[in-house]
Amino acid sequence: MKHSIQPLTDALKSAREKKGLSQRAFGRAIGVPQSRLSKIESGAVDLxxxxxxxxxxxxxxxxxxxxxxxxxxxxxxxxxxAETNGGYEAQRPLYQLNEEDDDA
Amino acid sequence: MKHSIQPLTDALKSAREKKGLSQRAFGRAIGVPQSRLSKIESGAVDLxxxxxxxxxxxxxxxxxxxxxxxxxxxxxxxxxxAETNGGYEAQRPLYQLNEEDDDA
DNA sequence: CCAATTGATAACTTATTGCATATCACAATA
DNA sequence: TATTGTGATATGCAATAAGTTATCAATTGG
Known part of the structure; x- marks a missing residue:
C-alpha cells in the first residue's frame, strides 16, 4: 500500500461512532462482519x-x-x-429510523 | 459490485484526458500498465x-x-x-514538468 | 463476582485484483 | 498503402480482499 488510506478509514470510524453504533450493529446494518469492520477501521486492509x-x-x-x-x-x-451546528451528523440517517436492536 | 464506481473512474478518465495524456503515457508515469488503465476507466474492475x-x-x-x-x-x-477559469486543470502538474516522451 | 458488550485477532476458503505480456481493431497520417 | 498511436481484450499467475466462524482481553453494568 504505497498510499495510506488511514485518513479515509479514520473518517469512517468517526462517523460510525458519532452515530453511536458498535461495529457489530453497524456491520449487521450493511451486511459486513464485525471482524472485517475492525480490520478496515484499523487500516489493516486495503478495501x-x-x-x-x-x-x-x-x-x-x-x-x-x-x-x-x-x-x-x-x-x-x-x-x-460541524462546529457551529453541533456536528453535521446531527440529522438522523434513514437506516437508523427502524433501529430497535442497537446491537447483539 | 453493489455500488457502481463509474462516476469516480469517469472522473479519472476526464482528468487524464484534460492533461492530454494517453493511457500508455499516463500509465508509464505512474507505473501501471495500459491494459489496467483501460479496465479501470471502463469500470471493468473494482480497484x-x-x-x-x-x-x-x-x-x-x-x-x-x-x-x-x-x-x-x-x-x-x-x-x-472550472468554467470561469478555463478549467481547474489549467495549472501544469508536477510530474509533467519533465515530459519529453509524451507517449510510446 | 458474574454477565454482557466491545473491538481485536486468527484460521480457512473463495473471489478478485493487479501485473506481465501480447494481440487486436480502429483512426489518423505520412 | 504502410505506419503509428489509441484504447479494448485475453491469458496466466501471484497477492490479497472478503466472507465465515470463533475466540479473547478489556470494559461496563447488574
Whole structure:
C-alpha cells in the first residue's frame, strides 16, 4: 500500500461512532462482519473502492474526487458547519429510523 | 459490485484526458500498465482504495469523504471555477514538468 | 463476582485484483 | 498503402480482499 488510506478509514470510524453504533450493529446494518469492520477501521486492509463507497454512503458520506486546490476550502466548509451546528451528523440517517436492536 | 464506481473512474478518465495524456503515457508515469488503465476507466474492475488514491493524486485530485449535505455545494464550487477559469486543470502538474516522451 | 458488550485477532476458503505480456481493431497520417 | 498511436481484450499467475466462524482481553453494568 504505497498510499495510506488511514485518513479515509479514520473518517469512517468517526462517523460510525458519532452515530453511536458498535461495529457489530453497524456491520449487521450493511451486511459486513464485525471482524472485517475492525480490520478496515484499523487500516489493516486495503478495501475495494465500491466497498468504501458503500460503507461511506451508509454513514451519509460521499466519496468525491476533489481538485487539490479546493481541498482546503472543502475542509473548512465542512468543519465550520460541524462546529457551529453541533456536528453535521446531527440529522438522523434513514437506516437508523427502524433501529430497535442497537446491537447483539 | 453493489455500488457502481463509474462516476469516480469517469472522473479519472476526464482528468487524464484534460492533461492530454494517453493511457500508455499516463500509465508509464505512474507505473501501471495500459491494459489496467483501460479496465479501470471502463469500470471493468473494482480497484483498491489505495490505488484510487494514488492515481487520483497523480492527476491532482484528492479522494475525500464529504457529508452528503455538502455534496451539491462542493460540486458547484468546483464546477464554477472550472468554467470561469478555463478549467481547474489549467495549472501544469508536477510530474509533467519533465515530459519529453509524451507517449510510446 | 458474574454477565454482557466491545473491538481485536486468527484460521480457512473463495473471489478478485493487479501485473506481465501480447494481440487486436480502429483512426489518423505520412 | 504502410505506419503509428489509441484504447479494448485475453491469458496466466501471484497477492490479497472478503466472507465465515470463533475466540479473547478489556470494559461496563447488574
Amino acid at each position: 475495494r473502492t465500491s466497498n468504501l463507497v458503500e460503507i461511506a454512503r451508509t454513514l451519509d458520506l460521499e466519496v468525491m474526487l476533489v481538485p487539490r486546490q479546493f481541498v482546503p476550502a472543502v475542509n473548512s466548509l465542512v468543519k465550520q458547519t | 483498491r482504495t489505495s490505488n484510487l488514491v494514488e492515481i487520483a493524486r497523480t492527476l491532482d485530485l484528492e479522494v475525500m469523504l464529504v457529508p452528503r449535505q455538502f455534496v451539491p455545494a462542493v460540486n458547484s464550487l468546483v464546477k464554477q471555477t
